[in-house]
Amino acid sequence: MRIAVIGNCHADIVAQSVRAAIRDQTADCRHIISYKTISDTDRAFVEAADRILIQITDFKPDQAISALIARKSDMIGRFPLIAASFLYPGAGKPHPKAAASRSFFCPSGYYEGQLSERLLIDLMQAHADEPPEAIVERYLAHDYAATLDLDRLFEINRLKMRRIGEAAGLDVWPLVERRFRDIPLFWTYLHPSGDLLRPIARHALNQLNLGLTPATIEVAIGEIKEPLGFSHMPLHPSIVRHFGIEWAGPAYRYRLMPDGRFTAAEFAIRFITFAHDAPLRQAVFDVHRHVGVDAAVKVLEAARARSPDNGDVLINLAIGFWKLGQLNPAIEATTAALELDPTQTEWVRFLCILLRQARLV
Structure with a gap:
């Protein structure tokens, strides 16, 4: 079939x-x-x-x-x-350097349209002589509600999604409307x-x-799992305020796989400076396609030394160890990842597989 x-x-x-x-x-x-x-x-x-x-x-x-x-x-x-375009009114326009950064392990480039912010791009270009920190202050101080009718944007989004849901035989918009203030329901607008x-x-x-x-x-x-390169685009503070989104406070850290977790302000600095870790991204890609795993593990070990609290580095390092037949280091790295984020059920399942295999050796 x-x-x-x-x-x-x-x-x-x-x-x-x-x-x-x-x-x-x-x-x-x-x-x-x-x-x-x-x-x-x-x-x-x-x-x-x-x-x-x-x-x-x-x-x-x-x-x-x-x-x-x-x-x-x-x-x-x-x-x-x-x-959820109402949550990300500035999305869609890639970072000016995104296209040039495309590669086989990052096909869309870094900070592509779904992980981009038009307002930041405009501010970068209008204030090119200012340091990144000053541009971030301008960005965070902006009030989207003063330049856009956010409630109208929400209503347009709602009508489109309900029309699509009716045609598909499943309308999930009521769930969005009930829960988007309480938990993250979207990683990017799409x-x-x-x-x-x-x-x-x-x-x-x-x-x-x-x-x-x-x-x-x-x-x-x-068993649904996120694809490699999963990232959570930060919400602008004025969007958070306008819609009363409780989970997305200033201290909330957004997961940008595999580089780490960052606040909205930290993400903005990274965006302006086009910060990214291409060797780390390639190492994760290579581990999963089982090519050059030895070299990839070395890159991941170095990344762990730099950022010991990065769960994505730890779990991918564990997968690399596992593919090299090194069960004990794989178990240690997976356990360390789960200590940082025990909610990752996929990591729990992987640890169970490792422990089962270790008993059989």
Whole structure:
């Protein structure tokens, strides 16, 4: 059986859950990116697919994809896009240096559109003679509510998402409206957290009509994990104040994998100076694709020495040790990562795997 999942990063997460749900069956599930020109290989896959899950958005997918799915309407399930432009009114314009920093291990470059802030870019250009700290002061002092109708922006966002939800058969906006002040529901304006991705994935799995049991579906969505390079874009303080967002105070630290966790002010300094750790990013990439693991582990060990409280460095170092067959160092690094952040269930599962393997040696 072939299952095509068509959409943006939401679809990648949905495809993860599909693979987890049907792992005991002979099936091939593929994520097809909807906003890029479809390749000949992917076109052939969609044409031969037995099931198609397509993301409903407020913009049209690639024309070739639209033509393909029009011929297979009886095999299609739908799931919604969910976005929060009202939280990130300055997002979308990449850092001026982003394009030049693209690489095979960072394809979009650093501080691309979803991890960027137009206001900061404007201030950098208007006050190029000022030190970064002065520009950050200007940035933090800005009041978005004085230049934008934030309530109207919220209403436009709400109407779009509810329209998309109705077309997809699942409206998750009520959950957004109830909880966005209490917990982080979006990592960027286009990337929801697991609290939103899980109901979307559950809905998509039910749309397959494969007779999956509720227990199978819940296990599958419980295995959802963020992709490499995951980052949480900081909210501007005036957005936090206007909407009464309780979790995002000045001391809140946003996770920028794998560099560390930073306050909104610290992120702004890094953005202005274009601070990033390319060797560390490549080391994480190499560990996961199992290429040059020895060299990657050395980079990660050096990063640990510089930043011993960086859980992402520790867990990726542990994975590197594990791939080199060094179980005890892997267990130590994983334990250290969990001491920093015991909420990471994926790290807990990895520690269980390591301990089980250690008993068998």
